[in-house]
Amino acid sequence: MMLAIYLITAIVVLSVFFLLLSSAATAYLKFRGMRLVSCPETKEPAAVEVDSKYAAFTAPIGEEGLRLKDCSRWPERQDCGRQCLGQIVSAPEDCLVRNILTKWYEGRTCVFCGKALGEIDWLDHKPALMSPKRVTLEWNEIPAEKVPVVLQTHMPVCWDCHIAETFRRRYPELFVDRSWKPRESHRSS
Numbered sequence: 001m002m003l004a005i006y007l008i009t010a011i012v013v014l015s016v017f018f019l020l021l022s023s024a025a026t027a028y029l030k031f032r033g034m035r036l037v038s039c040p041e042t043k044e045p046a047a048v049e050v051d052s053k054y055a056a057f058t059a060p061i062g063e064e065g066l067r068l069k070d071c072s073r074w075p076e077r078q079d080c081g082r083q084c085l086g087q088i089v090s091a092p093e094d095c096l097v098r099n100i101l102t103k104w105y106e107g108r109t110c111v112f113c114g115k116a117l118g119e120i121d122w123l124d125h126k127p128a129l130m131s132p133k134r135v136t137l138e139w140n141e142i143p144a145e146k147v148p149v150v151l152q153t154h155m156p157v158c159w160d161c162h163i164a165e166t167f168r169r170r171y172p173e174l175f176v177d178r179s180w181k182p183r184e185s186h187r188s189s
Contacts, residue, residue, distance in 0.1 A: 020060035027059035028052050031066065034144045035095040037084040039073060047072040047097070047144030048084060072145040097144050098122055104151050110158035112165070117156060128162035129154040136165045 032052040039046040051069040058065030066085050073080070093099055105117045105127055117127050128136050129150065136157050142150055157165070168175045 023060045024056040028056035030092055031055040031088070034097045035088055035092075036097055036100060036144060036147060037087045037095055040083040041077070041080065042073075045145045045148050046084065047147075048088075050085075050088060072143065097147060100147060100151075101139065105156055108156040110161050111155040112157060112161035115158050115160075117158060125159035127159060128157045130157050130165075135169070136162045138162070 031050040033049075035048050035050065036045050037048055038044070048068055049070040051067050054065055054067055066089065068082060068085070071077070071080075071084075088095055102120050102122075105120055109116050110127075111130055120127060126139060128138050130136050131154055137154075
């Protein structure tokens, strides 16, 4: 009988633990990543990062504890009222920079090769972009708060073309530009 009570108690404790852990993990995943908000003071884009660890810590106790970890307007405006958090609470996925970029690339093709960019792999071969000066850039070279302006002025580039263009720019003496023509097939009779 005692063994059954211990077993039931263990199952209940483990169930509660996994529910709390699940709630924390969900909050952490929901609020991690750089986000773009409209600064309530300036009405300009600001890049902010939510303290996702704090959000995960407070989620199991029923609070949605959001606080900023970083903002592109800091340290000058670090004492602001943090009203931008309301934008994140109301649309956490819509202000995530990765999602904004994914939507921008949808249905677009590489400006160099014309290949459809398709589904974006943000971990491996990330697409790049070409500036109005015809220089290719990776997204880590662009401050997040500049993303809205960049999306209006730059063109999409696939990973392969970005690597080729970067090589061409860095090592012009090693690059030979030849027009590619398909070879005719030769059959032996």
